[in-house]
Amino acid sequence: MTAATAPAAAPRAWRVPWPAGPARLLRIELRRSPMPWMLPLLAVLFWLSAYRMAMNNPPFWNIRSATLQANAMLVFAPLLAGACAWAGSRDGRRGLTDLVGVTAAPRWAAQLATWAAATIWAEALYLAGVAVLYGVTAHQGAWGGPLWWPVAVGVAMIAASCAFGFAAGLLLASRFTAPLAALLVFLALAGGAFAIQDNVRYARIWPLSVQGPFPTNSYGIFYPYLPDLAIAQVMFLAGLTAAALGATGLPAAAGGRWLRAAAAAVTVAGLAAAGTAVGLAGTARVEAHGIVIPALHDAASDRPVPYTPVCSRSAVPVCLQPAYRSYLPAVTAALGPVLGPLAGLPGAPARVTQVAVTSVQSAQSNGIGFGGPVISGRPPVLYLPLSGLSLPGEGNVSVAQFTSGLRQQYGPSIVNELVGLPPDEAVGADVASTDAVPDARHAAQIAVARALDQIMDLTEVGGGSPARSGAGGAAGSGAPLLARQEAAASHRFSALPAAGRHAWLATHLAALRAGRITLSEIP
């Protein structure tokens, strides 16, 4: 047979139907990928950094999902970038670039199959980890349902780190590419976290930021999880993925002119998406229930989640959101010694109801301040936010530490509010601290408040405020006269029998609150 008589088409046995082509290519790449060898290591790191950390915290969906986004990604992304750089540089390292460049399939398609195979392995491991962690969380009886947006950010982050590493390995095939890709991703994540900590506005786009400065247990309970920031992060990461993968199709060897034009378009679109997401993150603002990005915000997320509270049968009933059901005894035990002596007084809380955070205030170093408890309504109800507090089982916090901490943090505020001192501005901040030396108008209120603090053993926090602790020291010879009188009145009042104190408060609390009681009138 001569060349002239050779058949134009390839022998039938060699032909593969087109629809089977990409799937077959992907199947081959799934077998060739180095990622399966990385899976045991990644599984150990997932257990160490995400699963173990999650299990060290109480079973709240918000806490558990945050570890899947922040902790898991901190260890996954760099190693995946390195492994994918290794996979991407495979042909270059083995000197096969020219050989595979003349195959029938466009190089870009084959390269994308290599990236897809590595990414599929990594995503499979991550999703398996998510399934285990969420399964255990559900088994532990967490209230509500799993949060999927942090998982979506994790999935997008894995794809982006694989794409970055793969593009780096493909475009710079060297033995140093893989470690440098891993190092760069590590540095980028650490640098991003540092920028978040430094309150850089656009840094919130970084995928380690779950809900900006909000502690992980402070969102997604009373109101739905706000996905605004997560949407921007997914958009950012998808854009970076597209840009990196598009860049691999730009070299002349990647394919024909149309294919390279398509790759260029994908790159530009990816960069545009990433840039838009960064811009959107710049418009984010901290609101009571999470991070809000106006352009992405859905008003439906502002509707509270319906629930039936769980209540204690104590003298002053304590009602909590059912997610906090297991903490009901601890909260009741913490507030009982504060509310018990005040029960029946005019304006004293007849019930305690846990509420969502109603006001937040951004602080330095990615910090946030939450509004404290408020007494209002008729009959008076103590509205108590627990968000942001370290709950029992969170890290090394014990039930006794939680009980003591809650009493010390909120007890003085409750007393302050009862005696008519101006309301607190932040949790644990004693308003009396604004008056370093008591003035005549508030002196009686401060004296009574200090006495009640002392009786209820609330001196740890209250004692830290200049007004309350200052008078004790101010009772010395060099102290102002008013401070000495106030300390003496406080001492007298705390020395009264409980029944006498309660009776006096029942009679005079309204006048005390109105500032019509003087220090000398305190028994």
Added chain:
Amino acid sequence: MTAADVGRPAGQAPASRRAAGPKLAGLRLARLHAASRHVLTCLVVLAACAVALRIALHWLPRSGVYARQIPLTIEAGAAAVIGVTTGSPFGEPERATGRWLPWLRLAASVVLTGIAVGTLAAGAAAAHLAGGAAGLARDVAGFTGIALLTAAVLGGGLAWIGPMAYLAVTLPALTENWTTPWIWPARPPHDRGAAICAALVFAGGVAVITVRGARDRARE
């Protein structure tokens, strides 16, 4: 052989070259060994790491997790690059004929580690590095030991996996204040147990890489 050597019996070197003797040959051998391992690229990367450390220290706080985390990342990167240089492009032929190979591997790993410590210390000289130069030397040595051990097990090209995975383990240890000396970066610089662990890992890595070399991968 050049044209000038035509007619001269094989194996008979010119007098000048004979005079230079084994010293010149040794230097040439060391240079060729370094070139085959891309040591020059490694030195460039180490210098870049020192610059990155200097820039990072300018912005970082003087204490806290970030003051440790970012310098540690750079130190791990430097160690990973040293590990990658252990890979041989020649494989079995070099292993079979290279009589001086173990000494060359020993010298390369120790000298590169010293250079890494020196360049990073120079990068941190004018700034505050949490842990100081002693902590830096301990951490770089430990990371390098892990990289060398990984190279012996997985091959030079994959030596970066060890220090990077160890770094990933270190990050939760920094925030949770682990006390085990085997996570030496999370320990204070004067912790004797941590220093001993890092030194043991470095010594083990150097010994293994000297005796066995990085694992050859047939297809690379």
